Amino acid sequence: MHEAALAIEVVRLLEAHSDQLSRVTRVVLQVGALSCVEPRALVTALQVALPGTLAEGAVLEVVAVPARARCLECGAEESPEDRITPCSACGSPRRTRVAGQELRVLTVEGVPR
Numbered sequence: 001m002h003e004a005a006l007a008i009e010v011v012r013l014l015e016a017h018s019d020q021l022s023r024v025t026r027v028v029l030q031v032g033a034l035s036c037v038e039p040r041a042l043v044t045a046l047q048v049a050l051p052g053t054l055a056e057g058a059v060l061e062v063v064a065v066p067a068r069a070r071c072l073e074c075g076a077e078e079s080p081e082d083r084i085t086p087c088s089a090c091g092s093p094r095r096t097r098v099a100g101q102e103l104r105v106l107t108v109e110g111v112p113r
């Protein structure tokens with residue numbers, strides 16, 4: 001049900017475009033691998049949430065962002081399988097996540113007013 005709550009949040013963002021757009025025709029969402037959101041579940045939740053809104057019938061696209069972490073010891077960047085895998089270059093567990101937690105509306109296209 002996490003995705004259903006997010007879908008409502010996305011609809012709210014799309015409705016905010018109603019000043020400029022009479023209708024939303026395409027929405028691109030960016031979903032990070034570490035965001036705990038299942039892209040297909042989000043699209044399904046949106047298909048349920050969109051009818052009756054500005055974005056009814058809009059094309060939904062999800063761009064997956066792979067996880068990336070940078071080692072705090074040696075600076076190496078890689079795409080770890082999970083959050084606890086140590087750096088493959090130097091073995092340090094001290095790493096900072098630089099990508100993969102995104103969840104945002106990247107593009108909104110529609111019919112201008």
Ligand SMILES: [Zn+2]
Nearest residue numbers: 071074087090
């Ligand atoms: Zn390292």
